Amino acid sequence: MCPSSRRLQEEEQQLRTSSLPAIPNPFPELCSPASSPVLSPGSLPPGDPSTGKYVSRSPTEASLPGCGNFISLHKANFPGTEKKNIVKIFSEDGMGKVVEIPADMTARDLCQLLVYKSHCVDDNSWALVEHHPLLGLERCLEDHELVVQVQASMNSDSRFLFRKNYAKYEFFRNPLTFFPEHMVAWCQETNGTIPPSQLLQNFLASSSCPEIQGYLYVKELGRKSWKKLYMFLRRSGLYCSTKGTSKEPRHLQLLADLEDSNIFTVITGKKQHSAPTEYAFCIKPNKGRAELKELRMLHVGGYLWSENVSENSLVAMDFSGRIGRVIDNPVEAQSAAMEEGHAWRKRSQRMNMLGCHSPLHHSSLSSVIHVAQLWFHGRITREESHRIIHQQGQVDGLFLLRVSQSNPKAFVLTLCHHQKIKHFQILPCEEDGQVFFSLDDGSTKFTDLIQLVEFYQLNRGVLPCKLRHPCTIVAL
Secondary structure: OOHHHHHHHHHHHHHHHHHOOOEEOOOHHHOOOOOOOEEOHHHOOOEOOOOOOEOOOOOOOOEOOOOOOOOEOOOOOOOOOOOEEEEEEEOOOOOEEEEEEEOOOEHHHHHHHHHHHOOOOOOOOEEEEEEEOOOOEEEEOOOOOEHHHHHHOOOOOOEEEEEEOOOOOHHHHOHHHHOOHHHEHHHHHOOOOOOHHHHHHHHHOOOOOOOEEEEEEEEOOOOOOEEEEEEEEEOOEEEEEOOOOOOOHHHEEEEEOHHHEEEEEEOOHHHHHOOOOOOEEEEEEOOOOOOHHHOEEEEOOOOOOOOOHHHHOOOEEEOOOOOOEEEOOHHHHHHHHHHHHHHHHHHHHHHHHHHOOOHHHHHHHHOOOOOOOOOEOOOOOHHHHHHHHHHOOOOOOEEEEEEOOOOOOOEEEEEEEOOEEEEEEEEEEEEOOEEEEEOOOOOOOEOOHHHHHHHHHHOOOOOOOOOOEEOOOOOO
16 A cells, blocks of 8 residues: 555544544543543444444443342443432441432342341341331331332331341241131131141132131220220221121121231330230331321230140150161150260360360350350340340240349340240359359350350250240341
8 A cells, every 4th residue: 555545544534533522431440541531432332233322331230249130239320221219227236328229129139138238147037127116116028019119108207127037937937827726717617627738828819818807906096095806807808896706797897908008016015005015016008108097006915826836846866876766765865965965065175175274264265255146135134135036036946145134144045935035044153163154053064155055056955945046136
């Protein structure tokens, strides 16, 4: 090619380049050199041949590992993209975290995002709670609910809480607990011949629903008194009988339409609403911001619970041989449990001898080693431990450890069993100059609280059930 022809092509290329406008670079840190504020025409992303528009992807738009492909944290703020919404989430310690989410994010997706950002173990027991402090109400959001829509119907003083709720899926794990035979009309009419699986399927079906009936206390509107009425829970709503236990249509009055309402737990029932006990709930319409006079307060008069069959089906096992065997003799089972406890002690003593020979150092270590555990809640009151147990589900085996108020050298194991909260004092005892901990008057001893908890997570011992679910308070 001759020099004149090459010079002519270069002039034409410069002319085409100079005729294009300079486009501001939205991501100057990605250009080379880094300080370049302008994208050159040759560096533009490829265009869409069907529309003639440029296709751009924000470098900050990325799916979170461990959360699937359901969410991206940030999107480029170009015209036509999805609007971002600000949601503030609070933890149990009162600290809040601002999260930017899309409008179609569900409660389950947000929980998984918070689990990832807080480095928690995702065991499907984390929940997003709608909390109304002035009304004294709260509820656990269902997985499919859109967080932005729920936030739009909340009062200015309301907030979202992120906490554990081990009873979140309890309806599907133990559905019979929610269908006592004496309260289900179908069981009464068929003499209990309907199998439990069919009962649950009928409840979840759209065409049928078992009628559940029983007495409830209802707070009269505008008054502090509670009235005992016979209720009928049907798919069309909650009805009360104006004449005893009659279910004739002329005696039934619609108390609440559950189709467009949410069920809340009353967290200040006795103090704020004069309920006989704290076992109260509220039916709150979800259209806009409901006033106090629109709320339906109900009280069950006591907490219902049924026998946990799974706990009674536990058996003692002997794994000393090549093949495990069931121990049928109760005396032999008790002896095996004692031997396992002694073996646990010997192992801990060997570990202490290998790790440290100073009794002073060991004593100081055993007195503080439990502080960093999730199940240890420090110096809280008995009432506070009850509140935490209630909030996190009241399932069997839910527990926490705290410092005893009556004995500053002792600890207390707070355990939930059959929806009743029980307390077991852990006392220190000294043997051969070494301090141990025991909750059965020294029959089974442990060098620290971590070993005690691990032992009772595997063995029921003197407890009504094994330790299964630690009460956890996470800081966002």
